[in-house]
Amino acid sequence: MIRALRQSMAWIHGWLGLVAGWLLFAMFATGTTSYFRPEITRWMQPEIAANRTAPADAAATAVRHLQRVGADDVQWFIALPDDRTAVTRVFEQQKPPADGAPRRRRAEELVLDPATGAPVAARDTRGGEHFYRFHFQLQLPFPWGRWLAGVCAMFMLGAIISGVVTHKRIFADFFTLRWNKGQRSWLDAHNVSAVLALPYHAVITYTGLITLVVMYMPWPIAANYPQPARFAQEAYGLAPDVEAIGRPAPLVAVAPLVRDAERRLGGAAGRIVVSHPNDAAATVTVTRGNAASVGARGVSATYSGTTGRLLSVTPPPGPAITTANVLLGLHLAQFAGPGLRWMLFLLGLSGVAMVGTGLLLWTAARxxxxxxxxxxxxxxxxxxxxxxxxxxxxxxxxxxxxxxxxxxxxxxxxxxxxxxxxxxxxxxxxxxxxxxxxxxxxxxxxxxxxxxxxxxxxxxxxxxxxxxxxxxxxxxxxxxxxxxxxxxxxxxxxxxxxxxxxxxxxxxxxx
Amino acid sequence: MPDTILIAALAFVLLAATAHRHRRDAGIVAPGQVRALRVVAGALLLAAFVRAAGPLAGERIVRFLVGGSVAGIAVVLALSFDAARVLAPVRWLLSRPRPAAVPATVPARARATARAQRG
Structure with a gap:
């Protein structure tokens, strides 16, 4: 019976790997490259120098610029620079015209110099973002690319489990790699790259699936919440959206708020959202960067935009959300320092080798x-x-x-x-x-x-x-x-x- | 990170020496040596885990698994090129003559026998 099970698993392993193999190879290759997403972007924009500005100062210069170009916007989203990212990226959500006329222009992401707040003059490029997006969107329109990537990830997970079951001598072959022996060598290389880095392959595949699980399985949220945003507010403890009052009030300086938030949240600020700037109901939400914990979603603090008073801090998440955050964080690895990131990159290459040798093995065996x-x-x-x-x-x-x-x-x-x-x-x-x-x-x-x-x-x-x-x-x-x-x-x-x-x-x- | 990889690699070399495929290259002649090497390898892996600490909660586990995987692949690649040379230190260690067992106290019966022989 064990023999029959192993044979069935071998059949499943072979065909799951073959059907999804080519896409998995591309996903692994571009996903592995994405460990260095900000570095690739910096290389592809050589006009931009490395960042030497603190997040609080970068926030102040960005807000100064936004006050000039979009003082009446609904929201400002500001992604702050860090050691790896050289620029401040801002996005304006513009106020719709009162008479129902079309918007002035489609708001685009602005790239600002952290030191001055001036728009950066650099060559237009997707940078490392291209490889990152491709590895789960496969250059297909939403949502088809993500669905296809999800199906491939499911196949990969099935191939990993069936591969472990079918491998009869998994421990005996642990240290076996023979060169120049044709099919035997491809099998050894496939086993070595797969078995020795098995924790990495299993984690990266499973967490990749979990990253988009809300898209693949939206029904629990749809059945219990009128809008997905309500789920996000409840699950992540986000401050509820407030409406603008319509009474003008100057926005407080954001730099002290960022410094205060960094002290409270225990890490450098990564993102700021300013809602209803220059309105009496303005709020400033500062979110901690992802380098401060293994979990990918940073905690945030919300301040009044007119007085600077602290309104709320996101409460510690429950076990389920913490687990989801850690799984997402393990996949993105934004917490990893340079040494660990290089090691993850090498393991990613072992994943590329595993899929590649598996594909070659299929032909060598036949x-x-x-x-x-x-x-x-x-x-x-x-x-x-x-x-x-x-x-x-x-x-x-x-x-x-x-x-x-x-x-x-x-x-x-x-x-x-x-x-x-x-x-x-x-x-x-x-x-x-x-x-x-x-x-x-x-x-x-x-x-x-x-x-x-x-x-x-x-x-x-x-x-x-x-x-x-x-x-x-x-x-x-x-x-x-x-x-x-x-x-x-x-x-x-x-x-x-x-x-x-x-x-x-x-x-x-x-x- | 480098020390985690290095210690884990040492542990994998010892474990590889105990594998059937490499026992001859490692100069293993007795089952007791296999057990001893495995115990030392386990201790080294424990040391690698201890040394893998990072500034963030939970980072130790990630660094240990990543470092261990990289070390494992590196050791297997090295073994595939020249297993005898990689395992030479293990062979040297195992072939060293063991120090003669010097009992701390000579048993009373042996003392009496020696005395009787001396007359």
């Missing part, structure tokens, strides 16, 4: 020496090449486009994203005219060249690398390492596999 590959095998192999070798090329194209497109080009951010997908798509199509072995070799080689070009183009187009900016040096070094890894893969892929030596042939040779 290839028969001397027999022509059947259609399904050829299809899977081509999709493997397009995904495993094509995606890195597309990602490199995205980064290269950031440096090569004109800085003031209209629609620049979209063009960078288009560069990634056009390159990836072209690579996926063009590899079909080569044999599989040459396609692997060529795409890996092209990827190596593209990644090697990134530091060179960076040095030629921006002065930051030459100036020895640590972030730029580290980023370009990482690109060089990536180029070396792809060059190694290309070299290995180019080798013609040695024909298996039969026992009888060996006997003859030794005679």
């Amino acid at each position: 290839r028969r020496p001397g027999a022509a590959p059947f259609f399904g095998l050829r299809l899977v192999e081509r999709l493997n090449i397009a995904t495993i070798a094509g995606l890195p090329l597309g990602m490199a194209a995205f980064l290269l486009a950031n440096r090569l497109l004109p800085v003031d080009m209209a629609g620049r951010a979209d063009a960078e994203v288009a560069a990634m997908f056009w390159t990836w798509g072209a690579a996926a199509l063009l590899q079909c005219v080569r044999t599989a072995r040459l396609a692997w070799r060529d795409l890996f080689a092209l990827g190596a060249l593209a990644f090697a070009a990134i530091p060179i183009v960076d040095a030629l187009t921006t002065p930051r690398l030459a100036a020895g900016d640590p972030l730029f040096v580290a980023f370009d070094l990482a690109m060089a390492v990536m180029a070396l890894a792809l060059a190694f893969a290309s070299r290995r892929a180019a080798r013609i596999p040695a024909a298996p030596v039969r026992r009888s042939a060996r006997k003859v040779a030794h005679a």
